[in-house]
Amino acid sequence: MNEPASRLSSTFRLIVTGGGTGGHTYPALTAVRALQARLAAEGRTLDVLWIGTPDGLEARVAPAEGIAFTTVATGKIRRSANPLKMISPANVKDMARVPLGVAQARKIVSDFRPDVVLATGGYVAVPAGLAARMCKRPLVLHEQTVRLGLANRKLAGSAARIAVSSESTLPLLPEAVRSVAVVTGNPVRPEVLAGHAEKAVVGLGLAGFDRRLPTLYVTGGAQGAQQINDVIRDALPWLLERANIIHQCGPTNVEALRTTAAGLPQHLTGRYFLTGFVGPELPDVLALADVVVSRSGAGTLAELTALGKPAIFVPLASSAGNEQAHNARHLEEAGAAVALEGEVTAARLQDALGPLLTDPARRAGMAEAARAHGRPDAADRLVDVILSAASSG
Numbered sequence: 346m347n348e349p350a351s352r353l354s355s356t357f358r359l360i361v362t363g364g365g366t367g368g369h370t371y372p373a374l375t376a377v378r379a380l381q382a383r384l385a386a387e388g389r390t391l392d393v394l395w396i397g398t399p400d401g402l403e404a405r406v407a408p409a410e411g412i413a414f415t416t417v418a419t420g421k422i423r424r425s426a427n428p429l430k431m432i433s434p435a436n437v438k439d440m441a442r443v444p445l446g447v448a449q450a451r452k453i454v455s456d457f458r459p460d461v462v463l464a465t466g467g468y469v470a471v472p473a474g475l476a477a478r479m480c481k482r483p484l485v486l487h488e489q490t491v492r493l494g495l496a497n498r499k500l501a502g503s504a505a506r507i508a509v510s511s512e513s514t515l516p517l518l519p520e521a522v523r524s525v526a527v528v529t530g531n532p533v534r535p536e537v538l539a540g541h542a543e544k545a546v547v548g549l550g551l552a553g554f555d556r557r558l559p560t561l562y563v564t565g566g567a568q569g570a571q572q573i574n575d576v577i578r579d580a581l582p583w584l585l586e587r588a589n590i591i592h593q594c595g596p597t598n599v600e601a602l603r604t605t606a607a608g609l610p611q612h613l614t615g616r617y618f619l620t621g622f623v624g625p626e627l628p629d630v631l632a633l634a635d636v637v638v639s640r641s642g643a644g645t646l647a648e649l650t651a652l653g654k655p656a657i658f659v660p661l662a663s664s665a666g667n668e669q670a671h672n673a674r675h676l677e678e679a680g681a682a683v684a685l686e687g688e689v690t691a692a693r694l695q696d697a698l699g700p701l702l703t704d705p706a707r708r709a710g711m712a713e714a715a716r717a718h719g720r721p722d723a724a725d726r727l728v729d730v731i732l733s734a735a736s737s738g
Contacts, residue, residue, distance in 0.1 A: 545591075631654065
């Protein structure tokens with residue numbers, strides 16, 4: 346094939362593939378924005394096409410950002426510790442879709458002729474990643490978690506570069522691909538890093554907060570997390586004696602928790618702000634928060650470490666490959682968080698949170714350890730890797 350178009354033209358052509366969840370979608374979107382800005386500064390433009398699933402988050406996010414979007418047939422592998430269960434009818438049916446997806450992706454890649462294909466994980470990335478190799482286009486993988494996800498493991502041997510989020514991923518990579526691995530970090534949306542605490546106080550009407558106390562932000566993700574909600578409910582009066590709380594509980598859980606809050610002692614009610622969903626005000630909420638209680642998905646870790654926030658993580662036990670537990674332990678070992686695994690009770694949460702809420706020096710130490718693991722420039726580093734793969738492709 347001829348030289349990559351990027352050497353000859355002012356337009357850089359990128360195929361992005363990945364999605365299903367925010368963990369795969371938002372890093373890709375942030376990288377696209379950062380690449381667009383870098384090229385614009387050089388007087389060049391970006392032509393980008395996203396290959397995703399019709400029902401994943403990326404199907405909404407990409408078109409909303411003005412990114413051309415297309416789909417290919419995919420097969421989701423339902424994992425099981427029992428190899429016999431892997432040969433389930435659903436898995437067999439889905440596996441049969443993969444060759445069709447690869448054929449579709451090969452035509453898309455061949456027609457679009459990208460300078461680079463960027464894959465951020467999720468089962469949709471496999472057909473496009475394989476198609477990149479068939480069409481001799483440089484493939485850049487980005488891994489958000491400490492251990493390579495299933496899709497990226499399948500594609501690692503085909504990659505020109507593997508961008509990983511953490512130094513501790515490198516020894517876990519197959520030896521044959523370590524030479525193409527680069528630590529970039531996990532791209533964080535720039536707006537998350539630009540919040541203002543006072544805006545949260547005014548915007549959410551937090552006049553009842555006692556500003557002499559630390560503020561705790563509790564989140565279970567967009568849908569909320571029943572496990573986290575229950576343990577906060579059980580510890581609520583104890584927590585509110587020591588902190589103000591912003592509790593993002595998920596839209597379906599608001600009423601039950603409001604009933605609990607109605608029974609609080611009068612002097613504590615103003616310190617508890619309950620909401621189903623936190624949207625554009627998230628950066629300001631994070632700026633106000635002194636400690637965060639949350640799940641330990643890769644995107645959350647990237648944001649909290651970039652901001653240097655002490656955290657208590659309650660990993661989602663059913664996450665793929667138990668990745669949330671690996672993520673949480675990795676930061677706990679560095680003194681940058683506390684991981685609560687297994688059965689989480691109010692007593693265990695109080696033991697973990699107590700020292701952080703009552704000792705500003707302990708909070709500051711954990712914040713510093715978290716910041717040491719943060720990579721606020723991850724999107725720019727990933728852009729470097731993409732451009733470098735194009736020029737050597």
